[in-house]
Amino acid sequence: MKTLLVLGASGDMAGRLLLPGLARLIRLGRADGLKLVGAGSDDWTNEHWHERIDGSFALAMEKADDAGRAALQQVRNDSSYHFLDVTKPGLADLVATLDGPVAIYFALPPAVSQKAFNALGADSLPEGTRLVMEKPFGTDQASAHLLNEKLAKVVPEQNIHRVDHFLGKATVFNILGLRFANRILEPVWSNLHIEKVEIFFDEALALENRARYYDHAGALRDMIQSHLLQVMALLALNAPSTLHERDLRDHIGSVLRASSVDLDAPGSSRRARYTAGRIGDRTVSDYTAEPGVDAGNNTETLAEITVSINNERWSGVPFILRSGKALGVTRKEAVVTFKPVSHLPTGFKGEDVPTKLRIGFGPDTLQLEIDVNGPGDIFSLDRTTLSTDLNATDLLPYGEVLEGVLAGDPTLSVRGDTAEDCWRIVDPVLKSWSQGQVPLDEYTAGSAGPEAWPTSRGE
Numbered sequence: 001m002k003t004l005l006v007l008g009a010s011g012d013m014a015g016r017l018l019l020p021g022l023a024r025l026i027r028l029g030r031a032d033g034l035k036l037v038g039a040g041s042d043d044w045t046n047e048h049w050h051e052r053i054d055g056s057f058a059l060a061m062e063k064a065d066d067a068g069r070a071a072l073q074q075v076r077n078d079s080s081y082h083f084l085d086v087t088k089p090g091l092a093d094l095v096a097t098l099d100g101p102v103a104i105y106f107a108l109p110p111a112v113s114q115k116a117f118n119a120l121g122a123d124s125l126p127e128g129t130r131l132v133m134e135k136p137f138g139t140d141q142a143s144a145h146l147l148n149e150k151l152a153k154v155v156p157e158q159n160i161h162r163v164d165h166f167l168g169k170a171t172v173f174n175i176l177g178l179r180f181a182n183r184i185l186e187p188v189w190s191n192l193h194i195e196k197v198e199i200f201f202d203e204a205l206a207l208e209n210r211a212r213y214y215d216h217a218g219a220l221r222d223m224i225q226s227h228l229l230q231v232m233a234l235l236a237l238n239a240p241s242t243l244h245e246r247d248l249r250d251h252i253g254s255v256l257r258a259s260s261v262d263l264d265a266p267g268s269s270r271r272a273r274y275t276a277g278r279i280g281d282r283t284v285s286d287y288t289a290e291p292g293v294d295a296g297n298n299t300e301t302l303a304e305i306t307v308s309i310n311n312e313r314w315s316g317v318p319f320i321l322r323s324g325k326a327l328g329v330t331r332k333e334a335v336v337t338f339k340p341v342s343h344l345p346t347g348f349k350g351e352d353v354p355t356k357l358r359i360g361f362g363p364d365t366l367q368l369e370i371d372v373n374g375p376g377d378i379f380s381l382d383r384t385t386l387s388t389d390l391n392a393t394d395l396l397p398y399g400e401v402l403e404g405v406l407a408g409d410p411t412l413s414v415r416g417d418t419a420e421d422c423w424r425i426v427d428p429v430l431k432s433w434s435q436g437q438v439p440l441d442e443y444t445a446g447s448a449g450p451e452a453w454p455t456s457r458g459e
Contacts, residue, residue, distance in 0.1 A: 001130070001406040002035060002099045007086045007116055008107035009038025009049070013134075017165070018107055019056030021398025026075055027060040027068040028394065031406055036079040039086055039094060049081030087115035100126025103405050106133050109213055114147060125154060132161045132405050135226040136217070137414065140430075141423035148416040161405050162414040166227040166361075167234075168400040169412055170393035174364050175234045176243070178390075185357075186239075188338070190313045195339045195354060197235060198455065199228050200331040201323040201361075206274070206284050206445065207301075211292030219303035220271070223323035225426045229256065229307075230414065231361075232319050235334055236309055245411040249418065256421040258311045259319075261429055269429045269438055270453055271300035274326040277445030284326055284445035298433075298440055301325045302449055305429055322455050326445040334359045350374065350381035364390035 004022070006014055025031045038049055053076045061072050084090045086108070095102060102125075106113040113133060131151065138144030151160050180186060188194070201223050207214060214222060233255040240247035262268050276286040288295040302324030309319065338355040358367040367387040374382030393400060404412050414422075432438055441450040449456035 001101055001103050001408070002033070003037060003102045004034055004402075004406070005037045005039065005095065005098060005102055005104045006107055007039050007091075007104065008112075009081060010040035010042035010044055010052070011107060014038070014107045015052055015056050017396075017398050018105065018402075019053060020059065021396040021400075022402055023057040023060035023072060024394075024396050025399045025402055025406075026071050027064040029067065029071065030403055031075075032071070034075060034406065035099060036075050037094075037098060038079065038081040039084055039091070040081070041083075041085060043083050044081050046081055049079065050076060053079060087112065087119050089119055089121075091116060091119045092121045095120065095125060095129075098126070101128030101130070102126055103130040103132060105405075106131070108134070110134070110136055110139065117147075117150065120154070128159070129155055130159045130161060130405055130408070131155055132163055132401075135162060135164055135414070135419075136221055137162050137419040138423060139221075141420050141427050144420045144423050148420065151416070157416060158408070158410055160413070160416065161401075161410055162416070162419055163401045163405075164227060164230055164412065164414055165397040165401050167230055167412060168393060168395075168397045169404075170391065170400070171361055171364055172234060172412065173243075174390045175231075175359065178359070178366065179235075180239050191315055191317045193338055194317055195337045196318045196320065197232070198320045198322070198335045198337070199231050199235075200333055200335070200455075201228060202327040202329065202331040202449075203325055204279050204327060204330050206279070206326040207287065207290045207293070209291070211290055215293050215297055215299050218271075218299045219301055219323050219325065220305070220426055220430065224303055224305060224321050225422050228321040228323060229259070229422045229425060231334060232259075232307060232321060235336075236314055236319070238313065243411075245409065248411060249415045253415065253418050253421065255309060255311075256418055256425070258309050258314075259307050259421075259425055260310065261305050261307055261425060263428055263432055263437075265306070267454075268306045269432065270302075270304040270441065270450075271433060271438055272302040272324070272441035272443050272450050272453075273299065274301050274324075274445045275442050277326070277447065279326060279328060279446040287326075300433075300440065302327070302443065304453065304455060305426070307425065320455065324449065327443075328446040328448055332361045333365075334361075347379055348381055349377070349379050352381060353383060364392060366390055 008014055057072050061069055082094055106116060138147050233252040236255045237251040240251045273287050277284055287301055304322040307319040336357040340354055344352050356369040367385050369385050371381045372384050374380035443450045
């Protein structure tokens with residue numbers, strides 16, 4: 001890959017996430033010969049653009065050796081910025097001047113990304129161009145399908161990277177290694193032994209000035225549709241023959257095609273919105289009082305769905321996916337709860353608590369909660385936890401994404417059919433919410449969520 005063109009280069013995401021991820025990639029010598037070009041709607045000079053690069057590259061520059069610093073400085077010095085409306089034909093003219101092959105990164109809101117793509121035009125793209133799209137991909141199944149059709153007319157599927165920075169390479173392969181390289185786990189990884197699987201992404205952050213996007217998205221679209229369904233698929237897929245992207249993504253697609261939410265089942269979907277409260281030492285306003293929020297949108301800040309996977313391995317096992325903001329306890333983990341043993345010999349005292357395996361995301365950790373003999377009285381049962389840290393990558397999440405893009409490896413990218421299936425799963429839920437069939441509950445900022453929800457009570 002010769003050139004990386006960042007659309008939306010003057011935006012927050014590019015400066016805070018994308019460019020630091022690229023910097024570490026360059027520092028480690030894994031982006032040799034790359035030219036960086038920025039384009040955005042802010043009227044910046046090249047000097048202003050270089051100041052942004054300096055800020056985003058600062059940490060990598062500090063930790064780099066002589067070769068790494070030289071590489072970072074070279075990319076910075078050779079980089080240029082173009083002030084333009086990326087939704088207008090001028091974008092195609094810019095791309096035509098770049099040294100190909102070009103990777104075009106749409107660091108833009110979804111609606112703007114689609115307009116920018118339309119402005120490109122198929123004839124303007126150099127051979128080998130790769131398109132990098134941020135999620136959410138589309139706004140529903142129909143729009144995702146339409147966008148896929150448009151993309152397919154311009155570049156082959158292998159050159160389309162629908163990125164999910166939540167699933168870095170280390171996280172993906174830690175899950176796969178844990179599952180398929182351990183005899184103690186793989187034989188019991190099914191409905192014969194597992195009671196339920198829960199995937200949480202509860203965070204203490206509130207809206208944080210993201211109303212322009214979030215108030216039209218909400219927790220279900222923002223996190224569950226975009227990220228947690230992919231984690232679920234990794235936890236549930238059958239063993240692929242290889243770790244090649246075709247095998248792996250075929251198996252991910254197979255899980256999602258078998259997945260659905262039974263809207264007739266009580267509690268199959270839940271939604272809630274935070275009210276004013278305190279998180280640590282900071283006061284959080286009511287969501288509806290946040291700048292830019294339209295209370296009439298009924299946007300949920302906490303969402304939960306129960307997914308059924310209709311195949312032999314997982315039939316009858318609920319997969320509970322939950323994500324929300326302004327919560328008192330940060331939880332970013334998958335929790336696998338095993339069924340009780342079929343027979344506990346008479347004579348043991350205490351509670352036989354189900355075995356649980358917890359897989360943490362960011363930092364990546366592993367905890368196994370098991371029953372053992374208690375201290376003093378060997379007939380009593382006590383709880384203990386075995387824990388370890390999983391190995392992390394030396395790249396930032398966006399560095400992992402960019403490495404795949406630059407190397408032409410779409411393993412960490414979401415395939416087109418999979419993107420549509422994620423929407424197929426959540427679209428009926430969103431429709432039922434829009435029709436008022438599921439109440440919009442409330443929870444105090446800093447709490448564990450609505451008290452009536454089992455997941456808020458740790459059940």
